[in-house]
Amino acid sequence: MRSLPDMVESALEAHTENQALDLARSEDWLQVRDRYAWLSSRLIVNGHEAVARRVDREYQILRDALRQAATSPETRKVKDDYALWEAATEFHLTVKHLEHLGGRIEELSSVKAVEPSTSPRTVPKRSWTQPELDEAIRQYKAKRAARFKEMLSILDNPRTPSSRKRTVRRAAQRMFGRNAVAKALGVKSAKMVSRSPVWAEIADTLGLLRRSRDRSAPSGAGKQRIGLEIAAERASQQAPVTSDYAAPDATFAHEEREATLARIRKLAESGKDKAVEHAKAIYDKYAAGEMTDEEVRETVAIQMEAF
Amino acid sequence: MAVDLSRWPLLALMENINRWERSARSDDFWRTLTEHIHWANSLRDEAKGIIVWLELNRLEETASRLDEAMRCFREALWEFEHVCEGTYSPDDPRCRERREAFIETAARVAGVAEALDGEVAERVWEGYGHA
Secondary structure, three states: OOOHHHHHHHHHHHHOOOEHHHHHHOHHHHHHHHHHHHHHHHHHHOOOHHHHHHHHHHHHHHHHHHHHHHHOOOOOEHHHOHHHHHHHHHHHHHHHHHHHHOOHHHHOOOOOOOOOOOOHHHOOOEOOOHHHHHHHHHHHHHHOHHHHHHHHHHHHOOOOOHHHHHHHHHHHHHHHOHHHHHHHHOEOOHHHHHHOHHHHHHHHHHOOOHHHHHHHOOOHHHOOOOOHHHHHHHHHHHOOOOHHHHHHHHHHHHHHHHHHHHHHHHHHOOOOOOHHHHHHHHHHHHHOOOOOHHHHHHHHHHHHHHO | OOOOOOOOHHHHHHHHHHHHHHHHHOHHHHOOHHHHHHHHHHHHHHHHHHHHHHHHOOOHHHHHHHHHHHHHHHHHHHHHHHHHOOOOOOOOHHHHHHHHHHHHHHHHHHHHHHHHHOOOOHHHHOOOOOO
16 A cells, blocks of 8 residues: 555646646545545554644645645646645655654554443343334434434435435445444344334435335336436446446545544544543554444444443 | 764754755855755755654654744745746845845754754654664
């Protein structure tokens, strides 16, 4: 995998003769954003707040310079924009030295990872009455209200590309799907979740039931006429992942990671007892691919409540 | 006999800046301008490595003093390039003035590096420069 300083360097080299807007929209820049989010969180969970603040500050300056250059009516090349070039150079030098230090970031850390006491995987199963479960699902949704709203706004927007809707719906399934909810709440029988009117409303709003309804729809000559939008949606759900979908999917995946890393940072910076140690353990597992985005968010939420 | 300064990065930085400064004050400066600017950028790189290391070792305040001195150095470099761009002539008084200011900020960075060297414990540098 390429290092962050290499990414910054190659992004600048590739776009030095171009305009800032090309750089801002490029895959190179998306990768820089992604790696920056990882590095910044890595510094925070290892207790290097000062360096993390530096990296954040320099990245913000670079991002602002890029935004300003991209929206400026003057059409300067990247190499001729002093503010942008200067910001990129400073950021590049910092991340280059950090990259060179490699594992020393961890060696110089005073933080020892502490296994989170509770994770979604270990939520014990228990018996629920239906009204209790309905209330628990209501609370589950309330705690994820921001995410729910965000997903809904993407899904409801007629201008959202169908490929992106498909990806968002997949993420919604991971967070609000029947099995995900049952697992998170420790419900013995997932059927109880299906019977919950609260969950049914969530699933309906997010379109999580559409696929199973689609499958049961009659086929052949007696098939119902469907609207153009639904047809396009179905086509996108059934279509294989091709390069046409790769770009929006990559953007969404990046946004997912960025949001997840932000949660880890929030925990680390919460000032609560052992928060940094817990955040480090979560970060390490997430970085190693041992935890999904959803699991990280769940675990962080539980940790935040545990104090 | 040459003294190995690698164990004292701040002194090494100071020495490198002093060398640059002596060279920049000579008449050759105008003929070897590109090399001098390239050299100045490598000093910037060297200083950034020290700043990041000090911050990783929780010496934020120390790092910020060097950082501030380097900020002035960077601005002076840009001012010099901006004012002299296209001509880089020793006969242009504005350009000469900018060169003096640029050299002056470098001398200030060397002074800060020397002062900080006396404040930073030697053990802080253990492992510096080794990945």
